[in-house]
Amino acid sequence: MEQSTTKSRVVGVDISNERTTFAIVDVRGNIIVKDSFPTNDYPNINDYVSELSNRIVEMTEANGGYECIRSIGISSPSANYLTGCIENAANLIWKGVIPLAAMLRDRIGMAVALANDAHVTALGEHAFGTAHGMQNFLVVSLGYGIGSCIFSRGEAHLGHDGFAGEIGHTCVVPNGRPCGCGNHGCMETYCGSKGIITTAREMMAASDAPSLMRQLEKLTPRTIADCCEQGDQMAQEVFRRTGHILGFSVANYANIIDPEAIIFTGGIAKAGKWLFDPAYESFSKHSFHNTRGIIKFLPSTIDDRERDVLGASALAWGIKEYSLFK
Numbered sequence: 001m002e003q004s005t006t007k008s009r010v011v012g013v014d015i016s017n018e019r020t021t022f023a024i025v026d027v028r029g030n031i032i033v034k035d036s037f038p039t040n041d042y043p044n045i046n047d048y049v050s051e052l053s054n055r056i057v058e059m060t061e062a063n064g065g066y067e068c069i070r071s072i073g074i075s076s077p078s079a080n081y082l083t084g085c086i087e088n089a090a091n092l093i094w095k096g097v098i099p100l101a102a103m104l105r106d107r108i109g110m111a112v113a114l115a116n117d118a119h120v121t122a123l124g125e126h127a128f129g130t131a132h133g134m135q136n137f138l139v140v141s142l143g144y145g146i147g148s149c150i151f152s153r154g155e156a157h158l159g160h161d162g163f164a165g166e167i168g169h170t171c172v173v174p175n176g177r178p179c180g181c182g183n184h185g186c187m188e189t190y191c192g193s194k195g196i197i198t199t200a201r202e203m204m205a206a207s208d209a210p211s212l213m214r215q216l217e218k219l220t221p222r223t224i225a226d227c228c229e230q231g232d233q234m235a236q237e238v239f240r241r242t243g244h245i246l247g248f249s250v251a252n253y254a255n256i257i258d259p260e261a262i263i264f265t266g267g268i269a270k271a272g273k274w275l276f277d278p279a280y281e282s283f284s285k286h287s288f289h290n291t292r293g294i295i296k297f298l299p300s301t302i303d304d305r306e307r308d309v310l311g312a313s314a315l316a317w318g319i320k321e322y323s324l325f326k
């Protein structure tokens, strides 16, 4: 009897500066098995591709075999879906343009798709999360950097060069704070984690008012939010100012795109009401009157620990299977 060769699984890979996580995921988004290794142990990209490929092969052989894996999806900072390359990543050890999708495909003999983290997050939300069933939505990821993805008519809108959705680098304060991208006043320099910390430091320097933030060993969006919970007024004001900028910034975005919802993910989204109450107020105030009160602000419902590999698995299902005869 012929053995069944239905390819009912994919591999999802998430690359961050610290760790590379990879998992076998089925069509319903169940993670069959997951593992990880430190990305920074492989400063040479060829060594990295060998390690990743060996680890994926080992994992698949121990879990149902190579035959049931259809394709591989990879989430990485600064990845361009249209070229399959990681392009000049500021936050990874490999510099320049890395054709990672082609390198892994040639090594492992499976179709490989590569996309940036915001794009992959949006695919995951669409397949398995808050955006399930939505055709038009925005995902805004709030972390060290601020990424976003526009979903239009059920598909990610990538733009001409693959760089659509860089809301973090839209200008919110002309001639404002310097940004890592070389520009000034980018939204990320106010609403990203470094921006929130800068706002807190500026406020503490500008007054002698007491604040729990002054005693913090480490100032982070999370510890500032903890101070908010304890009733600290200055900490609450930090998030009010951040929320104000975030709100009008996404209102400008929504006024152009007209999404059904804006879905927020990332570590800073954990600040909850301290950030989103002022953000929604500012958003409503700056929204076009016909959409005011209609566009929803929603949190991601996918577990943080699973979001990236699940999104990467959704990316993998979207590509054609590999064939030597194409």
Ligand SMILES: [Zn+2]
Pocket (backbone or CB within 6 Å): 168, 169, 179, 180, 181, 182, 183, 186, 188
């Ligand atoms: Zn910038």
